[in-house]
Amino acid sequence: MSNNTDSIEQGVEDAQRAALKLATLSEAQRNEALHAIADAIDSHHEAILKENKKDVRHGEELLAKGEYSQALVDRLKLSESKLESISEMVRSVAQQEDPLEKTLTARHLDHGLDLYKVAVPIGVVGTVFESRPDALVQIAALSLKSGNSVILKGGSEAKHSNRVLYRLIIEATSDIPAGWAQHIEAREEVTALLAMDEKIDLLMPRGSSEFVQYIQDNTSIPVLGHTEGVCHVFVDKKADLQMASDVAFDAKVQYPAVCNAVETLLVHESVADAYLPDIVSRYEEAGVEVRGDEKTQSYVEVEDATEKDWATEYGDRIISVRVIDSLVDAIDHITTYSSKHTESIITEDSDRAEQFMRNLDSASVFHNASTRFSDGYRFGLGAEVGISTGKIHARGPVGLEGLTTYKYHLEGDGHIVASYAGEDAIPFQHEEFDGTWPPTADK
């Protein structure tokens, strides 16, 4: 797609037309196309790595000027083994259970009148994601598996890698309705998408909460936002303290840069004395800066935590600690400051765990487990298109199911509503049964 609004509109219209055809492809046709993408990546390592080098070189120039971090350069970089894992991921998407061609419920309304709720693709999905070249392939693969057309907007730092990967995907899927995947590059093109509410069914932006908020404020297209995670671990008075130490350590240190890492550790006052010195020294040995409230500072020597800390996603080796008086106060703190992503309670008391889990309004609430489990792969959803911090349509890690919606199929035999209205109305039966659409008896 070239860089002007007319051609973007044309591309999105092509995607819309393709979506209607995609919805009618069989699982075998979609899986064959996914294998073709994996094969194309396998047989073009040289071409991909050549283009990727351009992005990496540009990233290193920015790094030298202090405009980029080493971590970001590392994320940009592809390698033979990285490419192998990408094609492997595409094949694993093909192997996943088909989210389509599924009857979700079947209900007899009356004799000869059967209603089927059938899983179908959403249509055209617009995605905006960060500068990892594997993100483009993953999102395209999930969209194809779920029968959706997709608009792909990656980070500009990965533009050469994205271009070659997109070209290979299109070439490999020549049997799929043309136009199903569209690649856009400029911010202005994203702005053009926002006005296309008649043509795009869902936007899935990944990024900062400011960015996602900007998208939400400037479109009437439904948005499935993937924003930041201000996640909590609460060490209850009934906690196994060794477990609490291991989980809190893992939740911060295992991968501090991601949205499901813990940012604030809440500690029940009655275990603060026994717990805090140990966890703080483990954190400090691992290079984690600990900031604490006044009460925390009465147990351990750490920097001040301020109001701002409670609402911050550090995404780094920093953690804030607060000592609280009760389970209710822990729930209150999390309700006030959480981004509703993932919270975990460490306790041996299942009633207190239940109270914590029932009262919190976060997508994922854990008992005796690290917040880092909050992830589509670990949850068994296969790959994920993002982690939704909204509550509508899909919540938490979003896999193939989140890329589907449903249609109602009603099979009748000339049934009219007049028979079910008025004085002599026939009563409905409304009984669920084990049936799938299309009904075979009909054939």
Place this chain on the structure above:
Amino acid sequence: MSNNTDSIEQGVEDAQRAALKLATLSEAQRNEALHAIADAIDSHHEAILKENKKDVRHGEELLAKGEYSQALVDRLKLSESKLESISEMVRSVAQQEDPLEKTLTARHLDHGLDLYKVAVPIGVVGTVFESRPDALVQIAALSLKSGNSVILKGGSEAKHSNRVLYRLIIEATSDIPAGWAQHIEAREEVTALLAMDEKIDLLMPRGSSEFVQYIQDNTSIPVLGHTEGVCHVFVDKKADLQMASDVAFDAKVQYPAVCNAVETLLVHESVADAYLPDIVSRYEEAGVEVRGDEKTQSYVEVEDATEKDWATEYGDRIISVRVIDSLVDAIDHITTYSSKHTESIITEDSDRAEQFMRNLDSASVFHNASTRFSDGYRFGLGAEVGISTGKIHARGPVGLEGLTTYKYHLEGDGHIVASYAGEDAIPFQHEEFDGTWPPTADK
């Protein structure tokens, strides 16, 4: 709630606080409150009818000035028997299966690490609906059953009726967390709601597509829109023509004012000669004005149908007719002009029915049945809060399930992600099992 923005904000904050508590109420507590509402309506007929008379009198004044229709006055009017059916409806909502306290899936991730996807309320739902006083009670009942706080904005023509019904509902639900239902009256108050994206989780406006579009364009809160229905019946070349006549008649005449009534009848050319004279005379006898394209006019004498007719929801005793050459042309016509609400094919050929149903992107697609079946009650969903013409979250008739979302509950035993990463990573098991949360073994 009084008429200024501060107090609306206060009311919505109260609703938000109440929502957290509502989510933890048992089914018995919610059902008890529903029965209390039904009892309150039963024992206050006189007070309700007195207030309703004010609205009806005002409606009749508007009717006399030509600013209102008799049908609208009739819809406003309550009676003893209407009130009985309203309290009956509230009791039937109480009887419905609980949409909460349900484990949607349970999955072993690994030994001692189990993930539960649990149905929960959405939180705070903002609703805008038309001038039927029963709508306020129905929406409040569905919200309470599904554990949601609700902001109610009814039509101003029903304001006296709405006020007394709202007051009775609040008085009857004094055991429910205060603030769970809020009543607003002015348009400006709706505008104030649109900015409260941190406090309101979902907006459900019912009304014209212009009104719903206005809402969507002016808020970043997710919107579940209930707009118009431009529904189609396609009489295929393989149709049973008597059935086609009965269904097309029912779909228009049984209740022409509603969104699931047919607006355009598509007729396959090969049956046009045998079919059109009969259906047109049946329509005309029932007072339906028929408008046809050029081909239609070569079979029957009717008014011209123009391009504008194809995209119009008449909501009245008018129908447009088009003769088309093929199943593919029928699909194309519907794809171009439909509001994606409900379409029906009349055919004895199940393969052609399947092609029609697979290729159309409408919420409901029917085979040999009247479009008028597209309704929450007839579909067996219980009462409905609306019929969604969007594709995200809920589609078609929306009942209690559409008022829920889900949370992930993970039960572990000190599990950390480090064990599942790197060289010696433990593989996940990812096996679904028949379990419910909270796990009883834990107790």
